[in-house]
Amino acid sequence: MKILLTEFRQESNSFNPTLSSLEFWHHTGEYEGQAVRDTFTDQPCAIGGFLKALDESSLEPEVICGTVMASQSGGVAEQAVMDHYLSRLIPQIEANPGLDGIFVSFHGALMTTDFDDPEGEITKRIRALVGNDTVIAVATDLHAYISQTLVEHANVILGYLTYPHVDHFETGYRTARIGIDAIASDVRPVTAWVPIPMIAPAASYNTLDGAFKEVIDHGHTLRDAGSILDFTVYQMQPWLDIPEPNSAAIAVADNAEDAARYATELAELLYGKRYEFKSSLATIDDVIALAKDTSQPKPIILVDSADSCNAGASGDNMAVAEQILAIGGNIRAASVVNDAPAARKAHELGVGATAEFTLGATRNPASTSITGEARVKSLHDGVFRQEGPAGRGMTQRIGRTAVLTFGNLDVVVCEWMAGNGDPQLYRAHGIEPTLYDLVVVKASTSFRAGYSAFAGAIVEADTPGAASSDLMRLPFTRLPTTIYPWRDDPAPEWTVTYAPIAGRRA
Numbered sequence: 001m002k003i004l005l006t007e008f009r010q011e012s013n014s015f016n017p018t019l020s021s022l023e024f025w026h027h028t029g030e031y032e033g034q035a036v037r038d039t040f041t042d043q044p045c046a047i048g049g050f051l052k053a054l055d056e057s058s059l060e061p062e063v064i065c066g067t068v069m070a071s072q073s074g075g076v077a078e079q080a081v082m083d084h085y086l087s088r089l090i091p092q093i094e095a096n097p098g099l100d101g102i103f104v105s106f107h108g109a110l111m112t113t114d115f116d117d118p119e120g121e122i123t124k125r126i127r128a129l130v131g132n133d134t135v136i137a138v139a140t141d142l143h144a145y146i147s148q149t150l151v152e153h154a155n156v157i158l159g160y161l162t163y164p165h166v167d168h169f170e171t172g173y174r175t176a177r178i179g180i181d182a183i184a185s186d187v188r189p190v191t192a193w194v195p196i197p198m199i200a201p202a203a204s205y206n207t208l209d210g211a212f213k214e215v216i217d218h219g220h221t222l223r224d225a226g227s228i229l230d231f232t233v234y235q236m237q238p239w240l241d242i243p244e245p246n247s248a249a250i251a252v253a254d255n256a257e258d259a260a261r262y263a264t265e266l267a268e269l270l271y272g273k274r275y276e277f278k279s280s281l282a283t284i285d286d287v288i289a290l291a292k293d294t295s296q297p298k299p300i301i302l303v304d305s306a307d308s309c310n311a312g313a314s315g316d317n318m319a320v321a322e323q324i325l326a327i328g329g330n331i332r333a334a335s336v337v338n339d340a341p342a343a344r345k346a347h348e349l350g351v352g353a354t355a356e357f358t359l360g361a362t363r364n365p366a367s368t369s370i371t372g373e374a375r376v377k378s379l380h381d382g383v384f385r386q387e388g389p390a391g392r393g394m395t396q397r398i399g400r401t402a403v404l405t406f407g408n409l410d411v412v413v414c415e416w417m418a419g420n421g422d423p424q425l426y427r428a429h430g431i432e433p434t435l436y437d438l439v440v441v442k443a444s445t446s447f448r449a450g451y452s453a454f455a456g457a458i459v460e461a462d463t464p465g466a467a468s469s470d471l472m473r474l475p476f477t478r479l480p481t482t483i484y485p486w487r488d489d490p491a492p493e494w495t496v497t498y499a500p501i502a503g504r505r506a
């Protein structure tokens with residue numbers, strides 16, 4: 001058995017005006033061949049999971065490591081990024097005729113300047129190249145946009161089952177296991193897809209508690225009972241301005257009837273709970289007032305999800321910092337910002353220097369900036385390891401980094417933010433969140449995995465930005481207002497589409 005694995009992963013945000021260039025992608029590196037094994041073996045990512053499942057398979061597959069490239073979320077990718085990826089991947093496939101399988105790790109919510117659904121397009125091109133006998137197994141994020149095109153050209157599609165996402169590795173592992181079965185097992189797994197006409201703000205649900213946990217728990221119950229082999233319930237990333245959006249349910253079973261039945265059941269369940277996926281947003285001023293209240297346990301975590309780089313926003317909005325400086329009084333506060341010019345300036349000035357700094361709005365002109373006298377408290381190389389539990393041990397690189405102090409407000413200033421949901425974004429730079437009254441976290445839900453352990457309170461604030469939870473106020477121009485929350489129809493006639501069943505050893 002011969003399997004090629006590859007990754008092309010980024011989450012796009014249509015409302016971030018800065019396109020994601022190849023240079024931006026390359027901050028995270030590009031790997032192929034032995035470098036993939038050296039970098040990702042046993043790492044908490046989908047490729048690590050692929051490798052584990054393939055290496056432990058009794059069928060002893062030959063594993064070819066094709067190109068692996070992933071990027072921090074951001075604005076729509078320049079088409080040159082996808083062209084570059086294909087210019088690497090296509091020759092790798094051509095150089096290995098007779099592949100039994102291609103296992104692909106996508107985020108699933110990428111857009112390029114030419115394609116609304118690049119993952120579907122790429123899978124279609126791979127299929128055209130390898131024919132119908134090669135199994136294409138795709139692992140994705142839970143926030144993927146699963147399109148008709150992807151389903152028509154992949155054989156297996158599975159995504160994360162956790163949010164905050166802590167099962168990247170397991171998702172790669174599950175996908176590869178089913179992919180191997182699709183190639184070699186006597187009973188071929190059948191993948192059924194049911195699109196769901198809704199999107200929900202990412203900060204309004206998680207799998208730790210509440211309505212979405214109930215949906216995912218139901219899937220686990222079906223799997224544990226042997227009714228299905230696997231499943232995913234997708235909540236589409238809501239900041240994609242595309243003409244055919246959908247959330248989705250996928251069920252994989254050993255027969256078509258069960259795959260269809262349970263995918264429909266999961267779709268019905270998610271849609272039925274749509275009213276429960278609402279964010280309640282506090283005003284910035286109210287959260288600051290909470291931080292000033294000495295009777296409140298600290299730290300107060302102010303969730304600025306609208307400016308979350310994890311969700312593709314620019315991470316350069318200082319709207320919250322502006323209010324902290326204006327009305328925060330004596331509270332000790334911490335924030336973070338993407339501002340490459342300010343980070344470089346701090347490095348030129350050196351530790352202890354005081355100067356006038358302008359922070360913010362270097363990437364998105366619509367963002368708020370602040371200007372004031374600040375002290376360069378510390379300088380860093382921006383390399384740190386996540387403490388987890390999500391992505392524990394993963395190395396993040398955020399470029400040249402400085403901590404600037406404006407009175408009682410400490411700001412981590414970096415070149416390109418990453419690991420936003422992990423407390424080490426602060427701790428590694430000398431800011432211990434538990435000693436602060438107010439900590440700004442630019443993430444939607446990922447941070448709950450780490451911050452819940454010590455937060456006095458977690459409050460989502462109504463902040464401006466490309467990843468706003470207030471979907472109705474975002475400037476969609478192409479997304480049809482025929483889905484929830486724009487339209488609130490009763491459950492539709494569910495349509496089931498099967499991914500093709502492939503495999504040469506029939």
Ligand SMILES: [Zn+2]
Pocket residue numbers: 141142143165
């Ligand atoms: Zn996600």
